[in-house]
Amino acid sequence: MTKARWASIHILLLLSFLAGSAIAQDAETAPATTGDTAVAATVTNNQDGESAKTTDPIEEATRIQALGRAAWLQIRPGMFHVGPVYMNDLSYSQVFDRFGQGANTQSRTTSALTANMFYTRRILKHSQIAFQYSPNLYIIDGTVKPDFVHQNFSVTSAIPLSRRLTLSLSDQFTYMGRMGLLENTPAVDFDPISGNYLLSNYLQTAQNSLSNAFDVSMSYTLNQRWNLTLSPNFRRLYNDDVTSQSYGARIGAAYQMSARRTVGFGYSYLTNRYNSRFSNAQYHSVEVSVNQMLGRGFTAYVALSGTTQPLGDSAKLAFTPTVRVSKQFRSSSLFGTYTRTPALTMIVRDGFSDQIAVGYSTAITRKLSGSLSLARYSETGSTTDNQGKYGTAQVSYALHPQFSVFTSFTKRVQEGDPSSVFIGNRNSVMFGITWAPTPRNVPQE
Numbered sequence: 001m002t003k004a005r006w007a008s009i010h011i012l013l014l015l016s017f018l019a020g021s022a023i024a025q026d027a028e029t030a031p032a033t034t035g036d037t038a039v040a041a042t043v044t045n046n047q048d049g050e051s052a053k054t055t056d057p058i059e060e061a062t063r064i065q066a067l068g069r070a071a072w073l074q075i076r077p078g079m080f081h082v083g084p085v086y087m088n089d090l091s092y093s094q095v096f097d098r099f100g101q102g103a104n105t106q107s108r109t110t111s112a113l114t115a116n117m118f119y120t121r122r123i124l125k126h127s128q129i130a131f132q133y134s135p136n137l138y139i140i141d142g143t144v145k146p147d148f149v150h151q152n153f154s155v156t157s158a159i160p161l162s163r164r165l166t167l168s169l170s171d172q173f174t175y176m177g178r179m180g181l182l183e184n185t186p187a188v189d190f191d192p193i194s195g196n197y198l199l200s201n202y203l204q205t206a207q208n209s210l211s212n213a214f215d216v217s218m219s220y221t222l223n224q225r226w227n228l229t230l231s232p233n234f235r236r237l238y239n240d241d242v243t244s245q246s247y248g249a250r251i252g253a254a255y256q257m258s259a260r261r262t263v264g265f266g267y268s269y270l271t272n273r274y275n276s277r278f279s280n281a282q283y284h285s286v287e288v289s290v291n292q293m294l295g296r297g298f299t300a301y302v303a304l305s306g307t308t309q310p311l312g313d314s315a316k317l318a319f320t321p322t323v324r325v326s327k328q329f330r331s332s333s334l335f336g337t338y339t340r341t342p343a344l345t346m347i348v349r350d351g352f353s354d355q356i357a358v359g360y361s362t363a364i365t366r367k368l369s370g371s372l373s374l375a376r377y378s379e380t381g382s383t384t385d386n387q388g389k390y391g392t393a394q395v396s397y398a399l400h401p402q403f404s405v406f407t408s409f410t411k412r413v414q415e416g417d418p419s420s421v422f423i424g425n426r427n428s429v430m431f432g433i434t435w436a437p438t439p440r441n442v443p444q445e
Contacts (some may be wrong), residue, residue, distance in 0.1 A: 059286060063158065066118075067152055067172075086119065091112075092433055096430075097114050099422075105424075106281070110139065114134070130167070153174075155169075155170070157170075165220050171214045173210070185412060186200065186373035188337055192333050192334035199339070199357060202375055205420065238383050245272075249269055252266035261291070262291045263288070269283070282309065287305040306319060316354065332362035335358070340380070384417040394408035395407055403434070404436070406432055406433075408430045410426075
């Protein structure tokens, strides 16, 4: 993309965020009260490992996940804000980068500025809407370079239509510079409080791109054991030479057999369409899943889908499993996930992608913490056959309740189609400081 196109996109996202903040200027601008916030700590584990719900069903149904994180979005009392816009954190770092392949290997030193801000409020008595914006800017020789920029903007709303029926809407825009994926992003994030997983798109692309993801979910609680869902979705991706889109829907049912076990059933349909390079593809899937609490702090989720894979004018049946496991210790957690999916990501492709990622995070002392994340990406039945390995390790030390310093090391190895992904190795070392403006007497997430 040209600088002019990038600047237009940047300005559009920023204006969209500010416009969203202005929707409710009549709302209070002081820190929200308890009734105006999303609840973060909603599920805990008792000594027997069984889940204990601590929120009202309406409150629980209107929680919104934080952008780029596994945790729920939350306004903490006394949190720093400018009008209705709240600041989660702000980071500045120096990145020492070595990337390329063979004789084309280059070295570079850049400055990176990262922010995470949001606006959220209650609407229609119990409903909630949230605007979230996360810009990541790389600065080289005093200039912001569009090839190194990574930005996320999302609008999310959760609307309880009744005590049984909930409607959720989410629209997310992502602009990805071809060199701009922030180098200390973990491959997978897990939040032990909510039980949410977030698998990041850790592949580095070969071109600047803009993507849009729109999701709708309607959830109906039939009784204490049965829950039904209908989830249409739409994806669209733009880069320098390919425009693609995918759309589909999922129908699901979940049955809670006991406090420790839930089984699920589902059917989904997906269509991938391209303006060039690839042929269109349609997928049908039937899924069975089990979510099981195996012991104190140990949870496993296993799903197996039978999916039709298009092969020219015919199709064959392929199995697309998903596995997620987590183990929570006193001051640390270990988690991992494996998934095979035909869904579009930032990389345009046909066939299936296999992604496996593991992570470990620990509080070494009250001020010192660390994390490690490893991942592998590969493609099956695809014309691009992209492959990728990714790993990042980070150590953080709290200088102050609101300030911490960190250092991280990231290694990336990628191969495949040079028109769609970065080819070669990339090693990055990062040093930085983070400001998380949370009051001293309010515990961090």
